[in-house]
Amino acid sequence: MISLSASRTMKALATVAFAAIAAFSTAHAQTVLKVTTIPEEAATEQTRKFGPLVKYLERTLGTKVEFTPVNDYPAAVEALVNKQVDLVWFGGFTHVQAQIRSGGKIIPIAQREEDTQFRSVFITQTDSGIKQLSDLKGKQVSFGSQSSTSGHLMPRSFLLQAGIDPDKDFKRVAFSGAHDATVASVVSGRVDAAALDITVWRKFVDEKKVDTAKVNVFFTTPPFYNYNWSVHADMPAAQRERIAKALFDLNMNNPEGKEILTLNRATKYIPTSAENYKGLETAGRSAGLIK
Secondary structure (H helix, E strand, O other), rough: OOOOHHHHHHHHHHHHHHHHHHHHHHHHHHHHEEEOOOOOOOOOHHHHHHHHHHHHHHHHHOOOOEEOOOOOHHHHHHHHHHHOOOOOEOOOHHHHHHHHHOOOOOOEEEEEEEHEOEEEEEEEEOOOOOHHHHHHHHOOOEEEEOOOOOHHHHHHHHHHHHOOOHHHHOOOOEEOOOHHHHHHHHOOOOOOOOEEEHHHHHHHHHHHOOOOOEEEEEEOOOOOOOEEEEEEOOOOOOHHHHHHHHHHHHOOHHHHHHHHHHHHOOEEEEEEOOOHHHHHHHHHHOOOOOO
Protein backbone atom coordinates (compact mmCIF):
# COMPACT_ATOMS: atom_id res chain seq x y z
CA MET A 1 0.00 0.00 0.00
CA ILE A 2 1.24 3.50 -0.91
CA SER A 3 1.54 5.84 2.07
CA LEU A 4 -0.19 9.23 2.14
CA SER A 5 3.14 11.05 1.98
CA ALA A 6 4.28 8.93 -0.97
CA SER A 7 1.00 9.60 -2.76
CA ARG A 8 1.44 13.33 -2.25
CA THR A 9 4.98 13.10 -3.59
CA MET A 10 3.80 11.25 -6.71
CA LYS A 11 1.09 13.85 -7.33
CA ALA A 12 3.62 16.63 -6.93
CA LEU A 13 5.99 14.92 -9.38
CA ALA A 14 3.12 14.42 -11.84
CA THR A 15 2.21 18.09 -11.59
CA VAL A 16 5.81 19.09 -12.30
CA ALA A 17 5.93 16.66 -15.24
CA PHE A 18 2.73 18.01 -16.78
CA ALA A 19 3.98 21.58 -16.33
CA ALA A 20 7.24 20.67 -18.04
CA ILE A 21 5.36 19.07 -20.95
CA ALA A 22 3.14 22.12 -21.29
CA ALA A 23 6.14 24.44 -21.20
CA PHE A 24 7.89 22.33 -23.84
CA SER A 25 4.80 22.35 -26.07
CA THR A 26 4.47 26.12 -25.75
CA ALA A 27 8.15 26.66 -26.50
CA HIS A 28 7.90 24.32 -29.48
CA ALA A 29 4.87 26.17 -30.82
CA GLN A 30 6.70 29.47 -30.52
CA THR A 31 9.56 28.15 -32.67
CA VAL A 32 7.22 28.05 -35.68
CA LEU A 33 6.45 31.37 -37.38
CA LYS A 34 3.12 31.03 -39.19
CA VAL A 35 2.66 33.24 -42.24
CA THR A 36 -0.25 33.85 -44.61
CA THR A 37 -1.46 36.43 -47.12
CA ILE A 38 -4.67 37.79 -48.56
CA PRO A 39 -5.48 35.61 -51.60
CA GLU A 40 -5.06 38.32 -54.23
CA GLU A 41 -3.99 35.65 -56.72
CA ALA A 42 -4.40 31.88 -57.08
CA ALA A 43 -3.05 29.71 -54.23
CA THR A 44 -0.36 28.22 -56.48
CA GLU A 45 0.87 31.71 -57.35
CA GLN A 46 0.88 32.75 -53.68
CA THR A 47 3.01 29.73 -52.76
CA ARG A 48 5.40 30.43 -55.64
CA LYS A 49 5.63 34.11 -54.74
CA PHE A 50 6.27 33.67 -51.02
CA GLY A 51 8.28 30.41 -51.07
CA PRO A 52 11.74 32.07 -51.31
CA LEU A 53 10.78 34.58 -48.60
CA VAL A 54 9.81 31.72 -46.26
CA LYS A 55 13.22 30.10 -46.75
CA TYR A 56 14.97 33.44 -46.18
CA LEU A 57 13.08 34.10 -42.96
CA GLU A 58 13.82 30.59 -41.70
CA ARG A 59 17.54 31.12 -42.21
CA THR A 60 17.62 34.71 -40.97
CA LEU A 61 15.43 34.21 -37.90
CA GLY A 62 16.71 30.72 -37.08
CA THR A 63 13.19 29.32 -36.75
CA LYS A 64 10.82 27.18 -38.77
CA VAL A 65 8.46 29.21 -40.96
CA GLU A 66 5.19 27.83 -42.31
CA PHE A 67 3.26 29.49 -45.13
CA THR A 68 -0.42 28.54 -45.43
CA PRO A 69 -2.73 30.09 -48.04
CA VAL A 70 -6.28 31.01 -46.97
CA ASN A 71 -9.45 30.87 -49.05
CA ASP A 72 -10.57 34.49 -48.88
CA TYR A 73 -9.69 37.96 -47.57
CA PRO A 74 -11.82 37.75 -44.38
CA ALA A 75 -10.04 34.50 -43.46
CA ALA A 76 -6.68 36.31 -43.48
CA VAL A 77 -8.13 38.97 -41.17
CA GLU A 78 -9.57 36.44 -38.72
CA ALA A 79 -6.37 34.37 -38.72
CA LEU A 80 -4.28 37.25 -37.35
CA VAL A 81 -6.97 38.68 -35.08
CA ASN A 82 -7.33 35.24 -33.44
CA LYS A 83 -3.53 34.70 -33.43
CA GLN A 84 -3.77 31.57 -35.58
CA VAL A 85 -0.91 33.04 -37.62
CA ASP A 86 1.93 35.39 -36.67
CA LEU A 87 2.60 37.40 -39.82
CA VAL A 88 0.20 38.43 -42.60
CA TRP A 89 0.60 40.21 -45.91
CA PHE A 90 -2.43 42.51 -45.89
CA GLY A 91 -3.87 44.95 -48.35
CA GLY A 92 -4.44 48.36 -46.79
CA PHE A 93 -8.17 47.75 -46.38
CA THR A 94 -7.79 44.29 -44.83
CA HIS A 95 -5.27 45.82 -42.42
CA VAL A 96 -7.93 48.39 -41.45
CA GLN A 97 -10.53 45.63 -41.05
CA ALA A 98 -8.15 43.66 -38.82
CA GLN A 99 -7.47 46.76 -36.72
CA ILE A 100 -11.19 47.29 -36.19
CA ARG A 101 -11.88 43.60 -35.47
CA SER A 102 -9.02 43.40 -32.95
CA GLY A 103 -9.72 46.66 -31.16
CA GLY A 104 -6.51 48.25 -32.46
CA LYS A 105 -4.16 45.35 -31.72
CA ILE A 106 -2.68 44.91 -35.20
CA ILE A 107 0.73 46.44 -35.90
CA PRO A 108 1.96 47.10 -39.47
CA ILE A 109 5.73 46.57 -39.50
CA ALA A 110 6.80 46.94 -43.14
CA GLN A 111 5.53 47.96 -46.54
CA ARG A 112 7.03 48.06 -49.99
CA GLU A 113 8.32 51.45 -51.06
CA GLU A 114 5.75 51.19 -53.87
CA ASP A 115 2.91 51.06 -51.33
CA THR A 116 3.33 54.73 -50.40
CA GLN A 117 2.10 55.75 -53.87
CA PHE A 118 -0.11 52.85 -54.94
CA ARG A 119 -2.68 52.99 -57.74
CA SER A 120 -5.49 50.96 -59.25
CA VAL A 121 -6.34 50.68 -62.93
CA PHE A 122 -9.60 50.24 -64.80
CA ILE A 123 -9.35 48.02 -67.87
CA THR A 124 -11.64 47.22 -70.81
CA GLN A 125 -11.50 45.70 -74.26
CA THR A 126 -10.04 48.33 -76.58
CA ASP A 127 -13.02 48.19 -78.94
CA SER A 128 -15.61 48.53 -76.14
CA GLY A 129 -16.12 52.27 -76.63
CA ILE A 130 -15.29 52.87 -72.95
CA LYS A 131 -12.86 55.78 -72.70
CA GLN A 132 -13.58 57.34 -69.28
CA LEU A 133 -15.28 56.48 -65.99
CA SER A 134 -18.61 58.04 -67.04
CA ASP A 135 -18.78 55.55 -69.92
CA LEU A 136 -19.20 52.76 -67.35
CA LYS A 137 -22.81 53.74 -66.67
CA GLY A 138 -25.13 50.94 -67.76
CA LYS A 139 -22.21 48.49 -68.10
CA GLN A 140 -21.23 45.25 -66.39
CA VAL A 141 -18.22 45.94 -64.20
CA SER A 142 -16.11 43.65 -62.04
CA PHE A 143 -14.11 44.33 -58.91
CA GLY A 144 -11.80 41.81 -57.20
CA SER A 145 -12.56 40.73 -53.65
CA GLN A 146 -15.05 42.87 -51.72
CA SER A 147 -12.27 43.38 -49.12
CA SER A 148 -9.60 44.33 -51.65
CA THR A 149 -8.07 47.80 -51.36
CA SER A 150 -6.89 48.19 -54.96
CA GLY A 151 -9.52 45.87 -56.45
CA HIS A 152 -12.60 47.37 -54.78
CA LEU A 153 -12.38 49.96 -51.99
CA MET A 154 -10.31 52.63 -53.74
CA PRO A 155 -11.80 52.13 -57.24
CA ARG A 156 -15.28 52.41 -55.68
CA SER A 157 -14.18 55.48 -53.70
CA PHE A 158 -12.88 57.26 -56.82
CA LEU A 159 -16.03 56.31 -58.75
CA LEU A 160 -18.16 57.87 -56.03
CA GLN A 161 -15.99 61.00 -56.10
CA ALA A 162 -16.68 61.16 -59.85
CA GLY A 163 -20.42 61.03 -59.20
CA ILE A 164 -20.84 57.39 -60.20
CA ASP A 165 -22.55 54.96 -57.82
CA PRO A 166 -21.72 51.39 -58.86
CA ASP A 167 -24.81 49.98 -57.14
CA LYS A 168 -27.13 52.32 -59.02
CA ASP A 169 -25.33 53.22 -62.24
CA PHE A 170 -23.88 49.87 -63.36
CA LYS A 171 -25.97 47.23 -65.10
CA ARG A 172 -24.25 44.60 -62.96
CA VAL A 173 -21.52 44.57 -60.31
CA ALA A 174 -19.43 41.41 -60.14
CA PHE A 175 -16.69 40.31 -57.73
CA SER A 176 -14.04 38.04 -59.22
CA GLY A 177 -12.34 37.25 -55.89
CA ALA A 178 -8.77 37.85 -57.15
CA HIS A 179 -6.89 40.19 -59.49
CA ASP A 180 -5.90 37.51 -62.01
CA ALA A 181 -9.54 36.42 -62.25
CA THR A 182 -10.49 40.09 -62.78
CA VAL A 183 -8.27 40.31 -65.86
CA ALA A 184 -9.69 37.05 -67.18
CA SER A 185 -13.26 38.35 -66.81
CA VAL A 186 -12.51 41.27 -69.14
CA VAL A 187 -10.47 39.23 -71.62
CA SER A 188 -13.31 36.70 -71.91
CA GLY A 189 -15.96 39.39 -72.24
CA ARG A 190 -17.91 38.29 -69.18
CA VAL A 191 -17.85 41.94 -68.06
CA ASP A 192 -17.35 45.18 -69.93
CA ALA A 193 -14.70 46.60 -67.61
CA ALA A 194 -12.95 45.96 -64.31
CA ALA A 195 -10.68 47.46 -61.65
CA LEU A 196 -7.52 45.90 -60.23
CA ASP A 197 -4.09 46.34 -58.63
CA ILE A 198 -1.74 48.22 -60.98
CA THR A 199 1.23 45.97 -60.10
CA VAL A 200 -0.70 42.80 -61.04
CA TRP A 201 -1.73 44.43 -64.31
CA ARG A 202 1.90 45.34 -65.07
CA LYS A 203 2.98 41.78 -64.26
CA PHE A 204 0.42 40.41 -66.73
CA VAL A 205 1.65 42.82 -69.40
CA ASP A 206 5.35 42.11 -68.72
CA GLU A 207 4.77 38.35 -68.83
CA LYS A 208 2.69 38.75 -72.01
CA LYS A 209 -0.34 37.10 -70.40
CA VAL A 210 -2.59 39.78 -71.86
CA ASP A 211 -2.67 41.37 -75.32
CA THR A 212 -2.81 45.13 -74.77
CA ALA A 213 -4.01 45.58 -78.35
CA LYS A 214 -7.23 43.89 -77.20
CA VAL A 215 -7.48 44.77 -73.48
CA ASN A 216 -5.90 47.83 -71.90
CA VAL A 217 -6.10 50.51 -69.20
CA PHE A 218 -8.48 53.45 -69.73
CA PHE A 219 -8.22 55.03 -66.25
CA THR A 220 -5.57 55.08 -63.52
CA THR A 221 -6.52 56.27 -60.03
CA PRO A 222 -4.71 58.88 -57.91
CA PRO A 223 -2.22 57.36 -55.40
CA PHE A 224 -2.99 55.88 -51.98
CA TYR A 225 -1.27 53.78 -49.29
CA ASN A 226 -1.68 50.05 -49.68
CA TYR A 227 -0.15 46.70 -48.67
CA ASN A 228 1.85 45.89 -45.54
CA TRP A 229 3.19 43.07 -43.38
CA SER A 230 1.29 43.05 -40.07
CA VAL A 231 1.64 41.23 -36.75
CA HIS A 232 -0.48 41.02 -33.59
CA ALA A 233 0.42 43.39 -30.75
CA ASP A 234 0.87 40.38 -28.47
CA MET A 235 3.97 39.32 -30.39
CA PRO A 236 7.06 40.17 -28.29
CA ALA A 237 8.63 43.43 -29.45
CA ALA A 238 12.04 41.81 -29.95
CA GLN A 239 10.60 39.21 -32.32
CA ARG A 240 8.64 41.86 -34.19
CA GLU A 241 11.78 43.94 -34.63
CA ARG A 242 13.79 40.93 -35.88
CA ILE A 243 11.18 40.16 -38.54
CA ALA A 244 11.02 43.80 -39.62
CA LYS A 245 14.81 44.01 -39.87
CA ALA A 246 14.92 40.85 -41.98
CA LEU A 247 12.49 42.47 -44.42
CA PHE A 248 14.35 45.80 -44.44
CA ASP A 249 17.66 44.00 -45.12
CA LEU A 250 16.39 42.55 -48.41
CA ASN A 251 17.96 44.36 -51.35
CA MET A 252 18.25 44.06 -55.11
CA ASN A 253 22.05 43.87 -55.02
CA ASN A 254 22.26 40.15 -54.23
CA PRO A 255 20.57 37.20 -55.99
CA GLU A 256 18.44 36.12 -53.02
CA GLY A 257 17.13 39.60 -52.27
CA LYS A 258 16.48 40.30 -55.94
CA GLU A 259 14.47 37.09 -56.35
CA ILE A 260 12.32 37.72 -53.26
CA LEU A 261 11.69 41.39 -54.00
CA THR A 262 10.94 40.74 -57.67
CA LEU A 263 8.45 38.00 -56.80
CA ASN A 264 6.79 40.41 -54.36
CA ARG A 265 6.75 43.18 -56.98
CA ALA A 266 8.94 45.35 -54.75
CA THR A 267 12.21 47.27 -54.90
CA LYS A 268 12.64 47.30 -51.12
CA TYR A 269 10.72 47.18 -47.82
CA ILE A 270 10.50 50.25 -45.60
CA PRO A 271 8.97 50.99 -42.16
CA THR A 272 5.30 51.91 -41.92
CA SER A 273 2.76 52.83 -39.26
CA ALA A 274 -0.96 52.50 -38.55
CA GLU A 275 -1.36 56.22 -39.22
CA ASN A 276 -0.67 55.63 -42.93
CA TYR A 277 -3.92 53.67 -43.27
CA LYS A 278 -6.28 56.14 -41.61
CA GLY A 279 -7.19 57.52 -45.03
CA LEU A 280 -8.32 54.06 -46.13
CA GLU A 281 -10.57 53.77 -43.10
CA THR A 282 -12.12 57.12 -43.98
CA ALA A 283 -12.62 55.97 -47.58
CA GLY A 284 -14.15 52.72 -46.36
CA ARG A 285 -16.68 54.54 -44.21
CA SER A 286 -17.52 57.01 -46.98
CA ALA A 287 -18.04 54.16 -49.46
CA GLY A 288 -20.27 52.33 -47.00
CA LEU A 289 -17.89 49.37 -46.72
CA ILE A 290 -17.24 50.03 -43.02
CA LYS A 291 -20.35 50.53 -40.91
